[in-house]
Amino acid sequence: MTEYQDLNLSPRWLHGPGPSDCHPRVLRVMATPSIGYTDPEFLQMLSEEQELLREVFQTQNPLTLPVSGTGTSGMEACIANLVEPGDNVLVCVCGYFGERLVDIATRYGANVARIDQPWGAAFEAQQVADALKQRPAKLVAIVHAETSTGVLQPLAEIAQVVHNAGALLLVDAVTSLGGIAVEVDKHGIDACYSCSQKCVGAPSGLAPVTLGPRAVEAIQQRKARVSSFYLDLALIDRYWRGDHVYHHTVSTAMNYALREALRLIHEEGLEARFARHRANAEYLWQGLEALDLTPHVPQPYRLPSLTTVRLPDGVDDAALRKRLLNEYNIEIGGGLGTLKGKVWRIGLMGYASSRERVTMLLGALDKLLHG
Amino acid sequence: MTEYQDLNLSPRWLHGPGPSDCHPRVLRVMATPSIGYTDPEFLQMLSEEQELLREVFQTQNPLTLPVSGTGTSGMEACIANLVEPGDNVLVCVCGYFGERLVDIATRYGANVARIDQPWGAAFEAQQVADALKQRPAKLVAIVHAETSTGVLQPLAEIAQVVHNAGALLLVDAVTSLGGIAVEVDKHGIDACYSCSQKCVGAPSGLAPVTLGPRAVEAIQQRKARVSSFYLDLALIDRYWRGDHVYHHTVSTAMNYALREALRLIHEEGLEARFARHRANAEYLWQGLEALDLTPHVPQPYRLPSLTTVRLPDGVDDAALRKRLLNEYNIEIGGGLGTLKGKVWRIGLMGYASSRERVTMLLGALDKLLHG
Numbered sequence: 028m029t030e031y032q033d034l035n036l037s038p039r040w041l042h043g044p045g046p047s048d049c050h051p052r053v054l055r056v057m058a059t060p061s062i063g064y065t066d067p068e069f070l071q072m073l074s075e076e077q078e079l080l081r082e083v084f085q086t087q088n089p090l091t092l093p094v095s096g097t098g099t100s101g102m103e104a105c106i107a108n109l110v111e112p113g114d115n116v117l118v119c120v121c122g123y124f125g126e127r128l129v130d131i132a133t134r135y136g137a138n139v140a141r142i143d144q145p146w147g148a149a150f151e152a153q154q155v156a157d158a159l160k161q162r163p164a165k166l167v168a169i170v171h172a173e174t175s176t177g178v179l180q181p182l183a184e185i186a187q188v189v190h191n192a193g194a195l196l197l198v199d200a201v202t203s204l205g206g207i208a209v210e211v212d213k214h215g216i217d218a219c220y221s222c223s224q225k226c227v228g229a230p231s232g233l234a235p236v237t238l239g240p241r242a243v244e245a246i247q248q249r250k251a252r253v254s255s256f257y258l259d260l261a262l263i264d265r266y267w268r269g270d271h272v273y274h275h276t277v278s279t280a281m282n283y284a285l286r287e288a289l290r291l292i293h294e295e296g297l298e299a300r301f302a303r304h305r306a307n308a309e310y311l312w313q314g315l316e317a318l319d320l321t322p323h324v325p326q327p328y329r330l331p332s333l334t335t336v337r338l339p340d341g342v343d344d345a346a347l348r349k350r351l352l353n354e355y356n357i358e359i360g361g362g363l364g365t366l367k368g369k370v371w372r373i374g375l376m377g378y379a380s381s382r383e384r385v386t387m388l389l390g391a392l393d394k395l396l397h398g
Numbered sequence: 399m400t401e402y403q404d405l406n407l408s409p410r411w412l413h414g415p416g417p418s419d420c421h422p423r424v425l426r427v428m429a430t431p432s433i434g435y436t437d438p439e440f441l442q443m444l445s446e447e448q449e450l451l452r453e454v455f456q457t458q459n460p461l462t463l464p465v466s467g468t469g470t471s472g473m474e475a476c477i478a479n480l481v482e483p484g485d486n487v488l489v490c491v492c493g494y495f496g497e498r499l500v501d502i503a504t505r506y507g508a509n510v511a512r513i514d515q516p517w518g519a520a521f522e523a524q525q526v527a528d529a530l531k532q533r534p535a536k537l538v539a540i541v542h543a544e545t546s547t548g549v550l551q552p553l554a555e556i557a558q559v560v561h562n563a564g565a566l567l568l569v570d571a572v573t574s575l576g577g578i579a580v581e582v583d584k585h586g587i588d589a590c591y592s593c594s595q596k597c598v599g600a601p602s603g604l605a606p607v608t609l610g611p612r613a614v615e616a617i618q619q620r621k622a623r624v625s626s627f628y629l630d631l632a633l634i635d636r637y638w639r640g641d642h643v644y645h646h647t648v649s650t651a652m653n654y655a656l657r658e659a660l661r662l663i664h665e666e667g668l669e670a671r672f673a674r675h676r677a678n679a680e681y682l683w684q685g686l687e688a689l690d691l692t693p694h695v696p697q698p699y700r701l702p703s704l705t706t707v708r709l710p711d712g713v714d715d716a717a718l719r720k721r722l723l724n725e726y727n728i729e730i731g732g733g734l735g736t737l738k739g740k741v742w743r744i745g746l747m748g749y750a751s752s753r754e755r756v757t758m759l760l761g762a763l764d765k766l767l768h769g
Contacts, residue, residue, distance in 0.1 A: 029449070029664075031446055031450065031657075031661045031664060034427055034430060034443065034654055034657065034658065036430065036431075036433050036437075036439050036440070036443070037433075037439055038431055039431070039432075039433050039434065039437065041432060041433075041434060043434055045647060046432040046433075046434070046435070046647060046650060047432070048431060048432060049431065049432060054428075054429040054430070054431060055429055056405055057425075057428040057429060057651055058425040058426055058428060058429050059405060059407065059425070060407075060409055060410070060419060060420065060425060061412060061417040061418070061419060061420060061595070061601050061602075062407050062408075062410050062412070062417075062729075063410065063412060063414055063417070063729045064417070064602075066407075066410065066723070066729065068407050068408055069407070072405065072407070075402055078400070079402065095467055095468055095471070095603065096466055096467045096471065096628060096646075097466055097646040097647050097648070097649070098646070098647070099627070099628050099645075099646040100466070100467065100628045100646075103626065103627055103628045107626075127627070130627055131627045134623055134624070134625045134626070134627055135625060136625075222647070224432070224647055224649075230432050230649055230650050230651040230652070231432075231435075231647040231648065231649045231650060232466065232603055232649035232651065232652050252505055253505070254505045254506060254507075254625055254626075255474065255478075255505070255625075255626055256470070256474055256498070256501055256502045256505055257467060257470050257471045257474045257629075258628075273734070274470075275467075275468040275469070275470040275471075276416060276417060276468050276469070276593070276595055276602040277468070277602065278468070278595075278601055278602045278603035278652070279417060279601050279602060280428055280601040280603065280651060280652070280655065281601070281603050281649070281651070281652065283405055284651065286402075286405065287405065290402045293400075293402060352437070358433075358434045358437065363644070
């Protein structure tokens with residue numbers, strides 16, 4: 028008989044593109060025993076979790092909840108519910124997750140048009156306006172924080188352009204929510220999704236989403252049913268906010284964790300949290316430059332939560348990351364897609380965004396690169 | 399500023415349709431810090447988890463893994479991958495989850511035919527044979543353990559009939575896996591899905607699935623892409639067993655929990671575990687009859703993991719379950735669908751299937767019903 032040992036993983040310092048390290052309070056709360064999915068105490072807890080989610084999304088949207096899957100399930104839930112076969116969709120692509128939006132919208136039967144920027148650049152509002160003038164769309168999808176490139180996409184003007192054209196705006200906030208302002212109501216973002224395991228600070232497994240009034244109306248006016256039952260937001264919303272009728276058994280442990288992570292954000296305060304992410308990123312950027320490492324993204328568009336830095340000439344990507352993991356227990360990410368082998372991705376997310384962590388990481392990189 | 403308190407839920411004894419209580423080792427392991435999704439130690443752990451899953455599914459199928467969602471995501475993943483628009487599908491419906499199979503297959507564009515049995519009965523192989531003679535199908539879907547009715551569906555003959563007709567057999571083992579034998583290879587079940595939070599003994603959040611060679615071939619021969627990206631099993635399998643290329647960030651905490659729950663099953667042994675579920679169910683059935691309560695399902699088809707029992711005349715369903723919860727911290731389930739208000743659903747699943755729990759539950763029911 029095969030023997031399976033006690034789980035005994037090396038403790039890692041997580042500075043890749045996610046997951047990030049969880050605060051000890053988040054880890055501990057998951058050991059809480061399960062409770063029934065219609066238990067009044069559980070429903071009360073879910074309701075608090077929704078309030079806390081609205082706070083971090085900076086929204087009053089009633090339809091704000093975590094989908095029971097990872098960030099990609101949030102992306103797919105938004106598209107599946109907002110897009111019907113034959114709908115025109117415009118996707119702004121300047122990285123891996125823009126490509127994924129194209130893929131999923133296509134699978135759900137949309138007529139997808141795309142505009143492209145190089146991987147490492149952001150979009151100007153005028154490009155979106157021009158594209159919508161050429162061909163109107165029901166939905167425009169854009170990534171706020173591109174996990175593959177480290178670009179922070181400004182949204183204020185683009186949101187105006189999209190709304191002036193009568194389209195809905197879908198925003199990917201997977202690598203921004205909880206670390207950088209995601210101003211859903213201020214910008215009138217119609218639908219926004221994220222994940223639990225980056226700046227929000229819980230393990231992977233839930234995908235927070237929020238939908239505004241225009242998006243809800245678009246769902247109510249659908250002609251075709253949503254082809255995914257699991258991601259049918261009207262049914263999921265009915266469990267969370269309506270008569271709590273069964274749709275699926277939401278995870279106790281994951282929702283305990285997300286509520287605790289959101290409670291930590293609430294206690295810290297959004298402004299203080301964003302300032303912390305910003306200050307530690309700047310400290311990292313200075314340190315990288317002192318090590319002769321060049322950030323891939325120019326300053327105004329650099330993400331505080333995820334920095335892409337160009338591989339120095341002559342350095343073996345995989346070998347260095349392996350040494351960092353084996354000798355220092357530090358994880359950083361390799362490049363994705365067209366940036367594979369060209370950049371590293373260094374995450375400073377949630378609990379792992381701290382001055383001491385940056386100091387440790389810079390010290391380890393210095394040792395490995397310059398002996 | 400709103401104050402959000404420490405999570406402080408009442409400890410419950412979970413004897414509804416799921417979730418069930420987790421063994422303390424399962425709860426504890428979730429407090430393990432996160433680790434990267436391509437960390438060699440994590441990939442090694444996932445590989446062990448797959449071995450353990452094959453053991454409980456009684457299969458050698460290489461494509462055996464937990465989908466990152468609840469049981470319903472496993473149901474949807476199997477249908478989304480095995481069915482193409484226009485395919486003929488036959489669904490056997492004798493409860494709520496048979497209805498759900500019809501719903502999802504219809505959403506994915508199948509031409510669905512159905513055969514029905516009363517809620518509380520099982521199917522005979524001849525009914526399936528007759529239906530397939532009338533109209534051949536690519537896929538036949540049936541529920542092994544109907545969570546809404548408490549019926550255990552024998553599969554041996556039906557599997558033969560389905561294969562003789564050249565169709566694939568899809569089996570819902572949500573309420574059987576880990577508590578009752580699910581003999582995937584012995585019966586040649588082509589695709590089977592379950593959940594983590596019932597007899598398997600972890601919290602909700604993962605959906606174990608296994609696909610046999612004919613099902614894998616059907617996926618390889620698809621003309622249309624799978625319309626769900628999140629549930630595209632070829633891509634998910636590539637992460638788990640192939641070159642580990644990124645598809646989504648699988649949950650650390652949930653997979654720690656599932657591996658530990660499966661390790662407990664491995665240590666107990668399948669035969670001993672099934673015998674325990676059976677013995678405690680029989681002890682429950684005797685006790686219910688002594689309390690003048692009538693099981694809804696006749697003996698040979700009664701599920702050991704979930705018993706439906708008819709409400710006695712004059713008893714207020716909701717009021718009694720509320721008292722059970724408030725005065726004894728015991729959760730049992732109400733009826734679902736056509737059995738709402740007519741039966742209770744009493745689960746004895748995984749760690750919660752024990753003689754002392756049955757004793758406690760019967761004692762509480764006796765007090766509340768007969769004072």
